[in-house]
Amino acid sequence: MSKPTPLSGFPEWLPPQRAIEQYVVDRIRSTFELYGFAPLETRAVEPLDQLLRKGETSKEVYVLRRLQAAEDASDESLGLHFDLTVPFARYVLENAGKLTFPFRRYQIQKVWRGERPQEGRYREFLQADIDIVDRDTLPFHYEAEIPLVIGDALGALPIPQIRIQVNNRKVCEGFYRGLGLTDPEAALRAVDKLDKIGPDKVAELLIETAGATDSQAKACLRLAEISAPDTSFDAAVRALGVEHPLLDEGLDELVRVMEAAAEHAPGLCVAELKIARGLDYYTGTVYETQLVGFERFGSICSGGRYDNLASTGNERFPGVGISIGVSRLLGLLFGADALSVSRPVPTCVLVALPTEEQRAACDRTAAALRRRGIATEVSPSAAKYGKQIRFAERRGIPYVWFPGSDGAHDTVKDIRSGDQVDADAATWTPPAADLRQQVTGG
Amino acid sequence: MSKPTPLSGFPEWLPPQRAIEQYVVDRIRSTFELYGFAPLETRAVEPLDQLLRKGETSKEVYVLRRLQAAEDASDESLGLHFDLTVPFARYVLENAGKLTFPFRRYQIQKVWRGERPQEGRYREFLQADIDIVDRDTLPFHYEAEIPLVIGDALGALPIPQIRIQVNNRKVCEGFYRGLGLTDPEAALRAVDKLDKIGPDKVAELLIETAGATDSQAKACLRLAEISAPDTSFDAAVRALGVEHPLLDEGLDELVRVMEAAAEHAPGLCVAELKIARGLDYYTGTVYETQLVGFERFGSICSGGRYDNLASTGNERFPGVGISIGVSRLLGLLFGADALSVSRPVPTCVLVALPTEEQRAACDRTAAALRRRGIATEVSPSAAKYGKQIRFAERRGIPYVWFPGSDGAHDTVKDIRSGDQVDADAATWTPPAADLRQQVTGG
Numbered sequence: 001m002s003k004p005t006p007l008s009g010f011p012e013w014l015p016p017q018r019a020i021e022q023y024v025v026d027r028i029r030s031t032f033e034l035y036g037f038a039p040l041e042t043r044a045v046e047p048l049d050q051l052l053r054k055g056e057t058s059k060e061v062y063v064l065r066r067l068q069a070a071e072d073a074s075d076e077s078l079g080l081h082f083d084l085t086v087p088f089a090r091y092v093l094e095n096a097g098k099l100t101f102p103f104r105r106y107q108i109q110k111v112w113r114g115e116r117p118q119e120g121r122y123r124e125f126l127q128a129d130i131d132i133v134d135r136d137t138l139p140f141h142y143e144a145e146i147p148l149v150i151g152d153a154l155g156a157l158p159i160p161q162i163r164i165q166v167n168n169r170k171v172c173e174g175f176y177r178g179l180g181l182t183d184p185e186a187a188l189r190a191v192d193k194l195d196k197i198g199p200d201k202v203a204e205l206l207i208e209t210a211g212a213t214d215s216q217a218k219a220c221l222r223l224a225e226i227s228a229p230d231t232s233f234d235a236a237v238r239a240l241g242v243e244h245p246l247l248d249e250g251l252d253e254l255v256r257v258m259e260a261a262a263e264h265a266p267g268l269c270v271a272e273l274k275i276a277r278g279l280d281y282y283t284g285t286v287y288e289t290q291l292v293g294f295e296r297f298g299s300i301c302s303g304g305r306y307d308n309l310a311s312t313g314n315e316r317f318p319g320v321g322i323s324i325g326v327s328r329l330l331g332l333l334f335g336a337d338a339l340s341v342s343r344p345v346p347t348c349v350l351v352a353l354p355t356e357e358q359r360a361a362c363d364r365t366a367a368a369l370r371r372r373g374i375a376t377e378v379s380p381s382a383a384k385y386g387k388q389i390r391f392a393e394r395r396g397i398p399y400v401w402f403p404g405s406d407g408a409h410d411t412v413k414d415i416r417s418g419d420q421v422d423a424d425a426a427t428w429t430p431p432a433a434d435l436r437q438q439v440t441g442g
Numbered sequence: 443m444s445k446p447t448p449l450s451g452f453p454e455w456l457p458p459q460r461a462i463e464q465y466v467v468d469r470i471r472s473t474f475e476l477y478g479f480a481p482l483e484t485r486a487v488e489p490l491d492q493l494l495r496k497g498e499t500s501k502e503v504y505v506l507r508r509l510q511a512a513e514d515a516s517d518e519s520l521g522l523h524f525d526l527t528v529p530f531a532r533y534v535l536e537n538a539g540k541l542t543f544p545f546r547r548y549q550i551q552k553v554w555r556g557e558r559p560q561e562g563r564y565r566e567f568l569q570a571d572i573d574i575v576d577r578d579t580l581p582f583h584y585e586a587e588i589p590l591v592i593g594d595a596l597g598a599l600p601i602p603q604i605r606i607q608v609n610n611r612k613v614c615e616g617f618y619r620g621l622g623l624t625d626p627e628a629a630l631r632a633v634d635k636l637d638k639i640g641p642d643k644v645a646e647l648l649i650e651t652a653g654a655t656d657s658q659a660k661a662c663l664r665l666a667e668i669s670a671p672d673t674s675f676d677a678a679v680r681a682l683g684v685e686h687p688l689l690d691e692g693l694d695e696l697v698r699v700m701e702a703a704a705e706h707a708p709g710l711c712v713a714e715l716k717i718a719r720g721l722d723y724y725t726g727t728v729y730e731t732q733l734v735g736f737e738r739f740g741s742i743c744s745g746g747r748y749d750n751l752a753s754t755g756n757e758r759f760p761g762v763g764i765s766i767g768v769s770r771l772l773g774l775l776f777g778a779d780a781l782s783v784s785r786p787v788p789t790c791v792l793v794a795l796p797t798e799e800q801r802a803a804c805d806r807t808a809a810a811l812r813r814r815g816i817a818t819e820v821s822p823s824a825a826k827y828g829k830q831i832r833f834a835e836r837r838g839i840p841y842v843w844f845p846g847s848d849g850a851h852d853t854v855k856d857i858r859s860g861d862q863v864d865a866d867a868a869t870w871t872p873p874a875a876d877l878r879q880q881v882t883g884g
Binding site: 002003004005006007008009010011012013014015018019021022033034035036037038039040041042043044045047048050060061062063064065066067068075078079080090091093094095098099100102104105110112114123124134139141148152260263264312313344345346347359360363367370373374375376377380381394395 | 444445446447448449450451452453454455456457460461463464475476477478479480481482483484485486487489490492502503504505506507508509510517520521522532533535536537540541542544546547552554556565566576581583590594702705706754755786787788789801802805809812815816817818819822823836837
């Protein structure tokens with residue numbers, strides 16, 4: 001066959017990048033589990049009617065068909081999931097009788113969207129989601145907990161500082177209703193475009209699509225301008241003179257989210273009243289997340305509170321969740337050369353091979369090191385030692401182990417410093433920093 | 443919407459099962475890394491022509507199409523991969539200039555096959571593969587290493603003992619050629635059906651499709667009957683009186699595989715000369731793996747040596763690899779109730795909530811425990827303590843933490859034994875067995 005070429009939008013990492021991805025996913029997982037989120041996976045496919053419940057995303061779905069005619073039709077009309085929230089809502093409804101509520105789960109899986117690829121936008125990408133759902137009603141305090149989990153999960157990584165932008169749909173809807181607007185969703189959709197098209201165009205949209213007067217449109221824009229690292233947004237909104245019970249409720253909730261964040265992680269959250277999240281299903285707090293210094297990348301972690309995603313005729317499971325765009329985050333940081341790994345392979349020690357006849361003895365040395373958690377390979381061939389050392393160098397393996405000949409001790413050499421010492425495979429331990437691959441920023 | 447129902451062939455685990463799967467995958471990964479295999483992932487899709495290179499599997503492929511007409515055609519003619527070997531071979535060719543050889547990688551991903559679902563056979567399932575590939579030539583000793591890695595990886599799990607059945611394609615081909623058969627591949631395909639259709643039907647097939655005489659067919663069956671837990675198969679084959687240089691080479695290699703296994707892991711491997719592996723691309727050692735006591739399940743881990751999977755006009759990358767059928771293994775063991783987890787959630791401690799006003803203080807306690815690696819949740823509500831304890835019981839959380847009131851010490855209660863002791867969130871540590879979920883057999 002001829003040499004294959006990459007597929008646009010379907011990123012694949014080289015081994016050092018994949019090592020970094022694995023490290024990042026492991027750290028995120030570990031934080032999620034510390035907060036009691038249980039791991040979950042759903043199948044990659046959903047029935048098309050399930051995927052198309054929100055008309056907006058229909059264009060993004062990849063549909064499956066069997067290459068040859070099927071004996072049975074049970075896998076017809078299936079599409080690849082485009083996020084992890086819709087499959088999770090379906091999973092909760094399907095298994096509600098076997099779950100305990102409030103149910104906390106994390107889910108780290110690939111998703112697929114048939115979009116035009118561009119920087120940081122892929123057709124296949126990895127997401128890491130957490131959600132908390134409850135039966136009938138979901139206590140508000142979980143909306144304050146979600147950003148703290150993300151602060152800890154992303155804060156444990158060698159990546160730039162994050163800033164979670166928080167808003168509450170009730171603030172927007174209550175404000176619009178208090179102004180006298182009758183189609184708050186249309187107003188929200190218009191304001192959602194603020195960063196893309198600017199205030200003048202948003203004002204026009206508000207007038208055209210949400211039936212706003214000129215002064216109502218201006219008030220909506222003044223609300224969207226409000227941004228605060230603390231709870232001072234509350235006074236700023238009230239100073240605009242609009243009143244509505246839903247606005248009061250939303251402001252109280254947003255204050256509580258900001259207070260919890262200030263106590264747990266000062267500087268993590270900012271109240272940003274222009275944040276709307278395009279998706280229709282959010283009903284309370286909404287989140288977007290910027291990397292400080294890389295704001296041009298857009299949000300790398302978004303979500304919010306939803307009330308109607310998982311419901312049948314007689315059951316309702318409101319929830320709150322957030323999704324880290326792992327591929328997006330890594331693709332952007334790789335592009336900026338902002339992450340590196342100490343070595344591309346897990347291997348800490350290469351056991352050198354004096355002659356092919358000694359392979360069994362060298363395998364025993366390797367097994368002794370592995371039993372104590374030290375990742376070890378035996379040299380591919382009994383080439384001259386200089387060549388074996390160069391092999392270790394090329395692979396990034398820091399230590400080469402030399403079997404002692406004629407009763408002499410084995411020795412181990414740090415090939416970076418050249419230091420070589422006597423060693424016993426039953427007791428020698430590398431420095432902690434060399435035991436596993438280390439990921440660092442920059 | 444109405445209550446959703448499961449999709450045949452697309453298994454999804456409940457939280458306790460998923461916890462077991464996660465544990466199993468983590469252990470397998472950890473062993474792979476101890477042997478210096480680097481993590482890798484490939485995209486889920488391959489160009490159809492790549493997937494259809496082996497005609498046999500064409501019926502199994504799921505093809506993608508965009509739901510709506512595309513602006514560009516760059517994602518036309520893509521299918522979901524049906525194994526991890528074909529994508530890996532493509533990855534090696536595509537990135538050869540950026541890899542160091544011999545290249546060792548592991549890959550744990552879902553694969554898809556449009557087959558009719560049945561017990562232990564899925565349309566979407568998880569595989570865990572290792573492969574070692576080299577440029578131009580691959581030293582034989584890697585064929586002896588692969589079963590040792592699997593022995594360690596699966597041996598570290600609380601599952602029934604495994605037995606790796608080993609054979610060598612050169613033994614079969616050399617034997618068939620030594621007998622005078624001119625189409626050894628047809629003979630191999632016939633013998634491959636031995637367990638399914640029995641020796642009489644295989645003899646008929648050998649005569650019909652491989653041009654064998656009656657006595658040649660009998661000789662082929664006698665070879666296939668040979669099975670030995672040690673290197674005694676060598677004499678048994680030579681006693682059949684067939685000679686061919688390729689047979690000698692194959693027997694020598696199979697002896698070396700069995701010797702390495704006997705030294706490293708007595709009882710792990712058995713030479714089983716009927717093992718053929720249907721796939722055309724194997725050229726040397728082949729492996730299948732049985733669970734002792736569950737032989738009826740068939741092979742849960744298979745692979746072999748291949749020489750021609752990754753090659754372009756001027757480059758060739760021979761390799762050897764093996765694939766653990768993780769979903770298949772777990773599905774069968776779940777069906778036999780042969781695995782259990784100590785609790786379905788990661789959470790070790792539930793912090794009880796005296797009143798909603800004390801949530802911030804309880805969050806601080808939880809944060810202190812998490813900082814020391816103890817997975818902790820705060821109670822969903824300030825219900826009566828009895829109700830909060832029952833919530834912990836339902837979730838399987840072993841410890842409930844009670845904030846001290848009026849200057850009294852905090853206490854922590856093991857709700858299984860009822861033992862309750864004074865505790866400080868900065869120092870208290872649960873027994874090691876309770877810190878994380880434990881997976882056990884039976």
